[in-house]
Amino acid sequence: MTLTELKYIVAVARERHFGRAAEACFVSQPTLSVAIKKLEDELTVQIFERGTSEVSVTPVGGQIVAQAQRVLEQTLAIKEIAKQGKDPLLGPLRLGVIYTIGPYLLPSLVKNMIELVPQMPLMLQENYTLKLLELLKQGELDVAIMALPFAETGLAVRPLYDEPFVVAVPRGHAWEQRQSIVADDLKKETMLLLGNGHCFRDQVLGVCPELMRFSQNADGIQKTFEGSSLETIRHMVASGVGITVLPRTSIPQHSEMERNTDSNMLSYVPFSKPVPDRRVVLAWRKSFTRSEAIEAVVTAVGRCRLPGVEMLDLPVVVD
Numbered sequence: 001m002t003l004t005e006l007k008y009i010v011a012v013a014r015e016r017h018f019g020r021a022a023e024a025c026f027v028s029q030p031t032l033s034v035a036i037k038k039l040e041d042e043l044t045v046q047i048f049e050r051g052t053s054e055v056s057v058t059p060v061g062g063q064i065v066a067q068a069q070r071v072l073e074q075t076l077a078i079k080e081i082a083k084q085g086k087d088p089l090l091g092p093l094r095l096g097v098i099y100t101i102g103p104y105l106l107p108s109l110v111k112n113m114i115e116l117v118p119q120m121p122l123m124l125q126e127n128y129t130l131k132l133l134e135l136l137k138q139g140e141l142d143v144a145i146m147a148l149p150f151a152e153t154g155l156a157v158r159p160l161y162d163e164p165f166v167v168a169v170p171r172g173h174a175w176e177q178r179q180s181i182v183a184d185d186l187k188k189e190t191m192l193l194l195g196n197g198h199c200f201r202d203q204v205l206g207v208c209p210e211l212m213r214f215s216q217n218a219d220g221i222q223k224t225f226e227g228s229s230l231e232t233i234r235h236m237v238a239s240g241v242g243i244t245v246l247p248r249t250s251i252p253q254h255s256e257m258e259r260n261t262d263s264n265m266l267s268y269v270p271f272s273k274p275v276p277d278r279r280v281v282l283a284w285r286k287s288f289t290r291s292e293a294i295e296a297v298v299t300a301v302g303r304c305r306l307p308g309v310e311m312l313d314l315p316v317v318v319d
Helices: 003-015 018-025 029-043 059-086 102-116 129-138 183-188 199-207 230-238 291-302
Strands: 048-050 055-057 093-098 122-127 143-147 155-170 191-194 224-227 243-247 260-262 266-270 277-285
Touching: 003 018, 003 029, 003 048, 003 059, 018 029, 055 059, 059 129, 093 102, 093 129, 093 291, 102 122, 102 291, 122 129, 129 143, 129 155, 129 277, 143 199, 143 291, 155 199, 155 230, 155 291, 191 199, 191 230, 199 243, 224 230, 230 243, 230 266, 277 291
Parallel strands: 093 122, 093 143, 191 224, 191 243
Antiparallel strands: 048 055, 143 277, 155 243, 155 266, 155 277, 260 266
């Protein structure tokens, strides 16, 4: 068996589809299928059950896939040890970041990284939390900046900062002059939320779980709408469709929270205490050995100007 064959079976187990797995591995489907059949013949076991619409993993196949994942991770560890022997701060660092953090953190982070470690350029990828977790485990990413909570993954996690949430309303809204807003009041308004897959959507629903229960009012009129990004939602709020909840870093820095406005189109109102927030963390595989690179990212984030957030100095947590 080869490492390539192991990579193929891990991809098929993840995608539950030979075609999508082949795309993820950048090979043709026949090439991937032949390699997997060759491995099954060598092991004299069936790893996958081929259905008409979906591929499933057999019980013994599940054990083989899990072991293959561990072998691939250990192979990456060997490569990382070799890199560290040269210079852990030399060469690109593959950094993932979720969509609701990237646009607001990266401008300052990239600038700080260039100043701190110009010899270590960032290879950046924005994606959903679940996808970033997969890429970390597969070794396609070195580190990722995400928000808790996420499923147990066997990753090392370093808290970076706590970020409060605020309410965005259109100019002229009845709440515009309020000093603060109670989370339970949100269910009375038409709310704009991110679509499924965004962890921030789940965090907002955690602030007011009744939002989905009150997705329509008594007259059957829809009370919640979805947007593809925070910026799209911001424009929808400005146009008067409804209100939304935003992370503090997404608010233009020229605005002041006392009576925050955005280009005379939006107003931002803080929550009453206890203020809902999210914990932003840096995550990486336990086998990743470039610890100096991790520290460089943590230092660079700590130097970012992020109004309203509380920077943290907490130890690493191993999931």
